[in-house]
Amino acid sequence: MMRKKLLNFSDINIAAVCVCLCLSLCITFALPSESKAQRSDTFTERITWPSGDRNNNGFTSASIEMFYQFGNCYGNIRILYQLDSNSLTTSNTYWFNGEERTVPAENLPESRSSIRFSGQVLAGGSQRIGDFSDDYAGTFGGAGCLGQNSPIADFSDVAPNADTEEKREQFLRSLTLNADRPDGPLVHRDVEAYFNRIDGEERRREQQEQRERAQAEREAERERQREERERAEAEREAEREREREERERRGSAGVGAGAGAGAAGATASGDTSSRSDSDDESSAASPEETSDAFDSARAAASVAEAQAEADRQQARARQSAEFTAAAIFVHYFIGKHLYSNIGKEYPGTGFVTPGPAIFVNFGYGLSSIPTFYNRNINGTERTTNHPSTTFDLGLMFELYPYFSRNMAYKAEFNVHVGHGLLIQDFSASVGGGLHGYLGDELFQLYGMFDLKYLARSYDPWLIDGESGGIDEVSFTQYTIGLGPQFTWDGRINRKNVYNRFRLLGTITRTPNQQAVASYPVTLRWAPGIMLEYDSRNHYRVYAKIISNYQRQGQVNHSFTDNASISDVAAFVGFKRRISTHVNVATYHRSSRFMYNRLRNYDQSVIHLPQVGFNMLGLSRNYHSSLPGLSLKFLGYSRHRTLNERLGFGVVYGAEIFVNRYNLDENRTSSNEFRHYQRTTRYGLNIPVTLRYSLPREFNRYFVDLGFSGSVGVYDEHWRATYDNRINRLRGRTFSDVDSITPELNRAFLNYRVGIGAVVPLSSRNMYAGFVFERPIQSISDDARIIPNTFLLSVGLSL
Numbered sequence: 001m002m003r004k005k006l007l008n009f010s011d012i013n014i015a016a017v018c019v020c021l022c023l024s025l026c027i028t029f030a031l032p033s034e035s036k037a038q039r040s041d042t043f044t045e046r047i048t049w050p051s052g053d054r055n056n057n058g059f060t061s062a063s064i065e066m067f068y069q070f071g072n073c074y075g076n077i078r079i080l081y082q083l084d085s086n087s088l089t090t091s092n093t094y095w096f097n098g099e100e101r102t103v104p105a106e107n108l109p110e111s112r113s114s115i116r117f118s119g120q121v122l123a124g125g126s127q128r129i130g131d132f133s134d135d136y137a138g139t140f141g142g143a144g145c146l147g148q149n150s151p152i153a154d155f156s157d158v159a160p161n162a163d164t165e166e167k168r169e170q171f172l173r174s175l176t177l178n179a180d181r182p183d184g185p186l187v188h189r190d191v192e193a194y195f196n197r198i199d200g201e202e203r204r205r206e207q208q209e210q211r212e213r214a215q216a217e218r219e220a221e222r223e224r225q226r227e228e229r230e231r232a233e234a235e236r237e238a239e240r241e242r243e244r245e246e247r248e249r250r251g252s253a254g255v256g257a258g259a260g261a262g263a264a265g266a267t268a269s270g271d272t273s274s275r276s277d278s279d280d281e282s283s284a285a286s287p288e289e290t291s292d293a294f295d296s297a298r299a300a301a302s303v304a305e306a307q308a309e310a311d312r313q314q315a316r317a318r319q320s321a322e323f324t325a326a327a328i329f330v331h332y333f334i335g336k337h338l339y340s341n342i343g344k345e346y347p348g349t350g351f352v353t354p355g356p357a358i359f360v361n362f363g364y365g366l367s368s369i370p371t372f373y374n375r376n377i378n379g380t381e382r383t384t385n386h387p388s389t390t391f392d393l394g395l396m397f398e399l400y401p402y403f404s405r406n407m408a409y410k411a412e413f414n415v416h417v418g419h420g421l422l423i424q425d426f427s428a429s430v431g432g433g434l435h436g437y438l439g440d441e442l443f444q445l446y447g448m449f450d451l452k453y454l455a456r457s458y459d460p461w462l463i464d465g466e467s468g469g470i471d472e473v474s475f476t477q478y479t480i481g482l483g484p485q486f487t488w489d490g491r492i493n494r495k496n497v498y499n500r501f502r503l504l505g506t507i508t509r510t511p512n513q514q515a516v517a518s519y520p521v522t523l524r525w526a527p528g529i530m531l532e533y534d535s536r537n538h539y540r541v542y543a544k545i546i547s548n549y550q551r552q553g554q555v556n557h558s559f560t561d562n563a564s565i566s567d568v569a570a571f572v573g574f575k576r577r578i579s580t581h582v583n584v585a586t587y588h589r590s591s592r593f594m595y596n597r598l599r600n601y602d603q604s605v606i607h608l609p610q611v612g613f614n615m616l617g618l619s620r621n622y623h624s625s626l627p628g629l630s631l632k633f634l635g636y637s638r639h640r641t642l643n644e645r646l647g648f649g650v651v652y653g654a655e656i657f658v659n660r661y662n663l664d665e666n667r668t669s670s671n672e673f674r675h676y677q678r679t680t681r682y683g684l685n686i687p688v689t690l691r692y693s694l695p696r697e698f699n700r701y702f703v704d705l706g707f708s709g710s711v712g713v714y715d716e717h718w719r720a721t722y723d724n725r726i727n728r729l730r731g732r733t734f735s736d737v738d739s740i741t742p743e744l745n746r747a748f749l750n751y752r753v754g755i756g757a758v759v760p761l762s763s764r765n766m767y768a769g770f771v772f773e774r775p776i777q778s779i780s781d782d783a784r785i786i787p788n789t790f791l792l793s794v795g796l797s798l
Helices: 009-037 165-173 189-253 255-260 262-282 287-338 591-599 735-740
Strands: 043-049 062-073 076-090 093-096 099-102 114-123 127-138 149-154 175-179 355-377 380-403 407-419 425-439 443-458 471-492 495-511 523-535 539-550 566-581 603-607 610-617 628-643 648-666 674-693 701-722 725-730 747-760 765-775 786-797
Touching: 043 175, 062 114, 062 149, 062 165, 062 175, 076 114, 076 127, 093 189, 127 149, 165 175, 287 355, 287 380, 355 407, 355 443, 355 471, 355 539, 380 425, 380 443, 380 566, 380 765, 407 786, 425 471, 425 610, 443 495, 443 628, 471 523, 495 539, 523 566, 610 648, 628 674, 628 786, 648 701, 648 786, 674 747, 701 765, 747 786
Parallel strands: none
Antiparallel strands: 043 062, 062 076, 076 149, 093 099, 114 127, 114 175, 355 380, 355 566, 380 407, 407 425, 425 443, 443 471, 471 495, 495 523, 523 539, 539 566, 603 628, 603 786, 610 628, 610 786, 628 648, 648 674, 674 701, 701 725, 701 747, 747 765, 765 786
16 A cells, blocks of 8 residues: 655755756756757858959958858747858958059958848748848857847748747748848958058158159259359459450550649639538528428338338238138038038947947037137226137047937047137137936936036237237036937938937036136036937037126236126037947847856956046145046056956056146135135056956946056146235246145055946947045145045946
8 A cells, every 4th residue: 555655844845946946947948958959050151242443442352151040039030140250261462542452471361350241031942031130240159049149030920830849940941041242342451551551661762762863953953053153253253354454454545634634623623612611501400490300200100100010910911811711721621521421321330229339429519608808908908808719629429338219328528629710719628427318209308417627718919919918718617407308210311310309408617707706716607508409320419508607717907898707608519420339139148148258358448538526635724615627538457357256357557647636725814815726737647456346147347446656747827816916826936825835746656446337349348437546645745635536437448
């Protein structure tokens, strides 16, 4: 008799655990196994590039192999593919700049990391069931459905009767591929660099030969001129000899005639002397006649001076016209190239799926900022208004860790340089900001925070060169904006694009004029409005108007009647826009694949221009009421993995930086003085940090802790107030200011803390995060001055 065994509570728990483990294993392995079983055979497709020609650079023949198969990924038909990089074959002939050339064997490419792989999938040899395209098909195969693949169609749409595993596998085996041929010939950068180097050497050789021929011709010309001079000198010497002989001949013939003429000559001499005395008596003039002559001479000199000034004004006007014409031609030439093919879509730039993205904006704009100008008017010095208006050429990077139609957040960095129409105003700015929006498909709420450092100068050297000197101003401003954004669909060149319009209310914070306001370093907010329209991946148009904008500049004299402290600032522009998005296959890979890629890969990273700010930690009478600008415009770092399992690594590199500190000392309570110091430090920073990457699903996030050695040079500017008088000083030239200005160290050691994230792109990784640095010791021996540096760090792996 069989007896049933009763399960106690402990047995029930054990059984439940076993069931859960079995279910987990089934979910983990059954579906990939099923997907792996339902696949077609592996095929090889040789992709052949067309030949180059006189109008297109490239190899005359080139091809590479791509392995592919069709698979069932949970009801979706996908093509799985992998590039065989070592199968690249090329000819040794290459079209370059309209000429067919031979490529040496040592310069031929050996492999290729990615190609554009696209085509149409046919069922039964004739029925087209779908298309696919991958602009960066690479060498990694992945793990089936989680690897490198592209969706084709659902079984339910193209094969509804394939309701069993056998029928689906049979349908997969009936599929064939009609692969597209590349649009143009295979272009290789190293081969073209080789040809450019050869052509450069040939040009230099020809130029050297031309210089030698020209030198020989100059030597021959100098020899010919020397011979001609010698012949001319000989002829002149012969002519002088003939003239001397002729004078001797005529002298001997006139000796007898000279004696008879002596008496008549004496009589004539006496008459002449008598006339000379009478003339001297009549030439004496009165004082009134002398004064009239002096006034006439002075009037003539005034007329001559006026004529000379008129000539100088005309010369300045001609120079102005020439410079203006030259500037218009140069900007036309630059703009013609910047804005060409503005509606063109480039490979890899189309929006595929929500994820990381990079936008690049470049083009022209117009900015007008109210400034002061110290002018000499009829011998009286006055401070007048000056609208500093410049045409600006700018470049901006927008880095989106996440971008979609209804939500995105980004960090942006921009730099602009410009000049006025008459080449008298000059401007430069560098800045960055954090932006984001959130909403539904049509309407989103947009928010922004921008930090910008501006420098303007005015030198009226063309038209008004004698009325004043050069005016310079530099300052930092902050802008906060909020408003609605509207998104709708559009088409350019048969491509779907997003059109966006945003209307933002803004407030801009700028420092008060330092010789006008009661408290020179206080800040004020100016209201404004910003309108922006962009056609994503094509162009961007914007206009920003700020009212009650604090006028900037030096104030050395009394105001004229029409001078004002504030006015309207305006910024308008039209920028070309190009974007690139992450490859969809890369972005949706498994966390395990991403974990291995990020943790087990040693990388070199180039850092984009980065902006931050400095806040000084001070003591005694010193304080810092205005943050200073921190800019790292060139940086390189190297990441090496120390322990793959634990996620530890080390990062080292070098950075070229510019830091701005604002230092104030206030002793007005004792009516002594008020001292304002603006210090700019630029130099080299060498960081070494220990990096820890979080495990598994969070492996893209990391924490840095380390040190950096900083070596720099200071450029110091001071402003000091004594008895309500303003003294502007640069350099150590004023003893009182010199005695209160702290000495700053040229080099010091910082500790460094950072947090960040890594986003895997299609062919490289993007690093973004925040870095905080603080010196271990004071940077000054006179007071405890320690700058706290906050920097937004962004870089791309090489």
